[in-house]
Structures are given as C-alpha cells and as structure tokens.
Amino acid sequence: MGGGRRLGADTVVVCDRGVYEGVLRDRLPALRERVARAAEQGGRSAEDVMVVAVSKGHPAEAVVAAWHLGLREFGENRVEEAEPKMARVQALLGEEPRGGEIHWHMVGHVQSRKAARAIGPYTLIHSVDRLKLARRLERFAAQADCVQPILLEVNVAADPNKYGFTPQAVEEVVPAILALPHLRVEGLMTMAPLVTDPEEVRPVFAALRRLRDRLQEQYPEISWHHLSMGMSNDFEVAIQEGATIIRVGTAIFGPREGD
Numbered sequence: 001m002g003g004g005r006r007l008g009a010d011t012v013v014v015c016d017r018g019v020y021e022g023v024l025r026d027r028l029p030a031l032r033e034r035v036a037r038a039a040e041q042g043g044r045s046a047e048d049v050m051v052v053a054v055s056k057g058h059p060a061e062a063v064v065a066a067w068h069l070g071l072r073e074f075g076e077n078r079v080e081e082a083e084p085k086m087a088r089v090q091a092l093l094g095e096e097p098r099g100g101e102i103h104w105h106m107v108g109h110v111q112s113r114k115a116a117r118a119i120g121p122y123t124l125i126h127s128v129d130r131l132k133l134a135r136r137l138e139r140f141a142a143q144a145d146c147v148q149p150i151l152l153e154v155n156v157a158a159d160p161n162k163y164g165f166t167p168q169a170v171e172e173v174v175p176a177i178l179a180l181p182h183l184r185v186e187g188l189m190t191m192a193p194l195v196t197d198p199e200e201v202r203p204v205f206a207a208l209r210r211l212r213d214r215l216q217e218q219y220p221e222i223s224w225h226h227l228s229m230g231m232s233n234d235f236e237v238a239i240q241e242g243a244t245i246i247r248v249g250t251a252i253f254g255p256r257e258g259d
C-alpha cells in the first residue's frame with residue numbers, strides 16, 4: 001500500500017488523493033461496464049444494484065478519491081479500523097459542498113463487546129450473524145433512540161468455519177429478531193466460498209434468493225428487499241441471481257496489504 005515516502009529524518013509525504021484517483025479512474029469504468037452487462041444478462045437494471053466499495057485495508061485518501069469519482073457507499077469489516085478512517089474521510093471531505101453525502105456499511109463480523117460501536121455510524125449492518133448480537137445491537141440502538149437497518153448473514157452451505165445463520169436457523173430466529181423494535185431487517189447477506197470458477201457458487205446465490213422469497217411470503221409485513229451477495233471475483237453471477245448489493249474491494253481499490 002505504501003503509506004508514504006520518507007524524505008528526511010522526519011519528513012513524510014503521505015500519498016495524496018491524486019495517486020488513488022488515477023488508479024480508480026482506470027478501474028471504475030470497467031467495473032460499471034461489468035455491472036451493467038451482468039444486470040442485463042439477469043434481465044435487471046444496473047440501477048437496482050448498489051455497489052458498496054469495500055475500503056478495508058486502504059486509507060482514507062483512497063475513499064476520498066473514490067468519492068470524487070462518484071462512489072457514495074463504502075464498506076468496512078472492523079469497527080476499530082473504520083472509526084479513525086471515517087473521521088479522517090470526514091475531515092478531508094469537510095470542505096466539499098456535498099461532503100456529508102457518504103454512507104458506511106459494516107460488512108464484517110461484529111464481536112459482541114463491540115456492538116455499541118456499530119450503532120450510529122452505519123447506514124446498514126450486513127453481518128448480523130447470531131441472536132446474541134441482534135439483542136446487543138437492539139439494546140444500544142434503544143439507548144441511542146434510533147432504528148438500525150440490518151441484514152441477516154446466512155451461511156448458505158452451513159460451513160462450520162463460517163459465520164452466519166444456517167438457512168434453517170435463520171427461519172427459526174426471525175420471529176425473535178423481528179420482535180426487536182430498534183432493528184429493521186431489510187434482507188439477507190451471504191459470503192460465498194472462494195472458488196476459481198464463479199459458476200460454482202451460482203447455487204449459493206440462488207439459494208439465498210429462494211430463502212429471501214420464502215421469508216417475504218412468511219413475513220409480508222417486512223420488506224426483505226436486499227440481497228447482499230457478490231464480491232470482486234463473483235459479483236457478476238450474484239447480480240444475475242438477483243443481488244441488490246454487491247460488496248467490491250479488490251476490483252475497485254486493488255490488492256490489500258497482506259493479500
């Protein structure tokens with residue numbers, strides 16, 4: 001990633017936004033083109049697919065550069081990484097006339113003891129993966145006197161090494177979660193297994209969509225609109241299968257440190 005270039009003993013030049021803007025300017029049109037083509041193949045409109053730019057592992061300057069190229073939705077997977085970044089982005093965008101127009105999404109596993117910090121900054125928490133977390137979020141949202149939009153994370157293949165409700169568990173737990181007045185369920189999220197051929201995970205996305213349709217029938221008073229599914233390597237298949245939100249990191253910002 002290269003945080004800065006060291007000149008003298010104590011002079012550090014931090015990469016400026018221009019560096020990221022150049023890279024993003026090359027990548028974004030290709031991404032938009034791919035989203036549009038996948039939407040068309042799925043008989044859908046690209047406007048119905050929200051791109052959440054997952055900025056984990058990249059600095060605030062990268063977010064600001066993406067913002068200047070028109071992106072407004074950003075995703076983070078750890079509250080402790082997100083907090084200073086959000087503050088820095090807000091400081092950098094402070095002078096922009098429309099600087100307030102930025103939305104953050106929590107897409108990663110939230111530890112119970114950090115639940116309080118997940119209430120407030122996020123437009124949508126994608127990763128509610130257990131009842132205990134839902135209850136804690138409810139408590140802090142009630143304290144803050146707000147309603148927090150959430151998605152339920154589903155471990156479609158019931159992989160024991162992954163977070164999320166199994167499809168059966170999610171159906172069992174829904175009544176308890178819908179009874180929490182300060183949480184608003186807006187749909188489902190999943191992380192497909194990493195595969196070389198994205199066609200392999202099409203059944204995972206199709207299964208999430210069927211589960212969503214079933215829940216919509218069982219609980220028609222709720223809008224189960226969102227299907228947050230698809231990442232850099234498989235978002236086209238996810239869109240064809242009905243994704244309303246894709247979470248794209250690498251295809252926008254490039255490789256992360258440690259990848």
Ligand SMILES: *Cc1c(COP(=O)(O)O)cnc(C)c1O
Nearest residue numbers: 054077107231232247248249250
């Ligand atoms: C990192 C991450 C992404 C984005 O992954 P890429 O492969 O870089 O697009 C999406 N969703 C979640 C939950 C993530 O943690």
